Amino acid sequence: MKPCIVVLDFGGQYTHLIANRIRRLGVYSEILPPDIPKEQLAGVRGIILSGGPASVYGPQQPRYNPDIFSLGIPMLGICYGHQLLALHFGGQVRPGSRKEYGVAKLQTKSNQGIFKTLGGTKEVWMSHGDTVCKLPPGFILLGQTPDCPIAAMADLSRKIYGLQFHPEVTHTPCGMKILEAFVTECGCERTWTTEGYVELATKRIREQVGGRNVFLLVSGGVDSSVAFVLLNKALGPERVYGLLIDNGFMRKGEVAQVSQYLGRFGRLTVVDASEQFLDAVKGQTDPEEKRKTIGEIFIRIQNRTLSELDLDEDQWMLGQGTIYPDTIESGGTEQADRIKTHHNRVELVQELIAQGRVIEPLASLYKDEVREVGLHLGLPTDLLWRHPFPGPGLAVRTLCAEGKEYFPGWRKIEQKVDCIARGFHLEARLLPVRTVGVQGDSRTYANPVVLIGEADWATLEKVSTQITNNIPEVNRVVHLVTPARLCTLVVKRCCLTKNRLDLLRQADFVATEQLHKENLYRDIWQMPVILIPVSSDGEKESVVLRPVCSADAMTARFAEIPNQIVHRIAELIVKIRGIEAVFYDVTHKPPGTIEWE
Template sequence: MDTSTVVILDFGSQYTQLIARRIREFNVFSVVLPCTVSLEQVKALKPKGIILSGGPSSVYDADAPKADPAVLAMGLPVLGICYGLHFIVHHLGGKIESAPAREYGHAEVTVIAETPLFSGLPQVMNVWMSHGDEAKALPEGFVLTAQTSNAVAGIANEARKIWAVQFHPEVAHTKQGMELLKNFVIDICGASADWTPEHFIQSTVERVRAQVGDGHAICGLSGGVDSSVAAVLVAKAIGDKLTCIFVNNGVLRKDEFAKVQTTMREQLGLNVVAVDASERFLTKLAGVTDPETKRKVIGGEFISVFDDEAKKIFEAEKHDGKDVAWLVQGTLYPDVIESSSVHGPSHTIKSHHNVGGLPADMKLKLIEPLRDLFKDEVRRIGRDLGMPDDIIERQPFPGPGLAVRILGEVTAERVAILQEADQIVVDEIKRAGLYRKVWQSFAVLLPVKSVGVMGDQRTYANTCAIRAVESEDGMTADWAPLPYEVLRTISSRIVSEVRGINRVVYDITSKPPGTIEWE
């Protein structure tokens, strides 16, 4: 890569991806690697600097995450955060102990030594702490740069280009966190702010063109932001050698199958083949209630459909002797993080159909041009590609569709009920002018029935949950405090208009501890 890069080694922190996001806000490319990555793999990226993330473990745990200590001797600037500080102290001859009083939440830090990391920052800062261990003795050559009333808060060995802080500068609760990270990335590492949407588009187009060569590619279109941007980006690279396949998997939103075809052909000029495989998917989902199984069934069936369609395309174009070898998907960074523990010891949350749900014997090779991006970055790329706002600003929709918003078995009847309820949610959120202000807003069909009274008669029908959240990138989210009148209208319309639902509830769970989708 011909742009400045900062490598983040992940020790399992829930905030690691937030570090990457913050650095990208400086227009500097950042990449997250598992802490166990080899020194050669780190060097191959020619990074300007290394950041060691936080993590939930103690350096003395038997299964404590470990990086190659040689990363501390590369001569590159290193910044340790929380566990990263502990790793540095521990491996360079200092001492880490369990803290008598665990620091969690807001804390006041006092800067006690001049260092480029704290340049321009106030002497007293309000920061966010989350640690149970602390540094009791510093390695040789290190000095204390900041402290709280209880513990070490910052250390440095400028001769070795190593800095570390006990607090988390990447979270919004640390008021001067962005300035601190900028001091490290721009001033200490000397990284250039050259990672822009224009640069990303140019480099991606060149890479995809080289990947595909004389071959052909198909793209799994969903109609959402991610797959649409991926399709337009790849089409820019290979033109008519891309065929987009839009599959009706039986769990799309109301009227989605017809709407997406029109949008993709008329507004984006894409070559779209539409496949109604709804019966095929619903048959495979019959009797399935486990969320992970649902995702894997849908992922496997998607690939099977794509394989079938690729064969048809190949047969139609076999005169040129080229095979359809590539599958384009709109996979994003959060999909990757939640689907597998590739980034150090972080836990798998759930399998996304286009990541963890792919079958091992898949015949098509993957092109995932957005794999390193967050949702807001994808939207910026879409704008630079000239895509219309009504596509770019669409709320995220899960790859497995309504299947993961129907708790319990997925049947045609239950899909139809949820489609009607979900459409009402979307309509009323848009009518209230809130569609672009919330990250996602949708309905969930619960496997719970309750007694109700409608038209002076007893009912015993389904419960529908409404979910609306605010978020920057889907990695964390807060429930959205929708106006009561909006909630009242949604509830009244669903109960009145959707046969089969007699109770509506509102989900006020944040992520974490919940996830945005219910499954």
């Protein structure tokens, strides 16, 4: 199928989300490399230039074909693409006076072109360091923010537009209006549907698999469940073999629940490998190392099971429920920076992919699209709306530490964040653990800040944004819920153990049960519950609640759960023996990823 609009991938974390949004407007869109020959774009009605982690002046600038700018069709540059358009057409770009991550207020300066239906001040989502400081000849200013004087520009005669912010993310409320206006300017017919995707995916599955069968690793989450049903629909249950591996990292009662449900759709075998997984990660504290080890053990158990079942490996393919965010955050597009390695993107899996022995029927979809496909296939909503859960499970929600998480300059950074917090009548301290984040399309691994004192959600959001925008050594902010104060914050050296996993399993169960009781479960995208080896005495542990609102996992806002419910959850959690404190994550994505590891 020929795309109507193509997205040229400069490595941004939201590149595929742009194509997703265009498809949701009923227009088929594909991702292509920026150095694609001009001839291969024949028949395309519009081009979008994505964001990316590089600088237009930097040595790592992605290669691109300048002939694309002479095609005479509408173009839209987003973030890095906005800067590239400005530079190509004679404008100027420079490092911004301060980096912008998160919400910004856009003041509309002209209601023309794709801004025709906009006006006044709009909330938009930023994630950039460089900024356009001079308009190219023939361009007009469409909008600006307090920290970005040229946040939107246009050459109306040639229908060329640049946006420093991200219209494709759900946290730019007017973003879909802007993209829809661009689709209209491109003159595209809106013929793309979920039904059409299922039909196309079924055809592709049969072509890719050929006469082979599929061996699918099932986690019980939304993605692998939909993949399992889609593969069964395309190939028939006699050609699909599901394997549910109990790695010891799953939630309370999850193995029994999943095996009972999915067993009705096809062949499903459960293997208890909890001891093998725990032995493999013994002594590991680095999150990347843990993810890679867990992914490799998954593949080894799969191979062992194939051998025990006496299946010919040449006649079987590995199936996975991989979706687009997994590939993007693992650096799976040509220009993308790796944020974290997903368990289904470790080296062993990459080798199988290179050999043509892996099938991933959902790899071009985001979570919202996966749910739509699941509904089309007849899966019940209670299964489809389960909160997303990482393949490595609680292993990446149980933080480990060397006990040496302090670094040179610690006190200086702590003074800076405390200075910002005191402007809001709060105290701020650095937490002696590190977490993964994403800032400016690149991976960060840094210490979070804890805010101490009473404040409403609006204040906490302001403090969090100021800290992460101005202190590059910090990528995440949490608020202390209970107790009211912690005199000291001591980290203890620890790794993954069954006792720690059981402790987190119980805390996760308590928190999730309360969400259901308060009818909040469906209102929240997911709520990771994280165990961190931090306490006042270095003996007990603490728990972080990370509830977020999102539609696609590419961006997210921390969820504003009513305060009395938060305290009720915290009070129940600290009753669990071994847990001293409960924190609440008040970081958006970016700069903090949804999962802490």
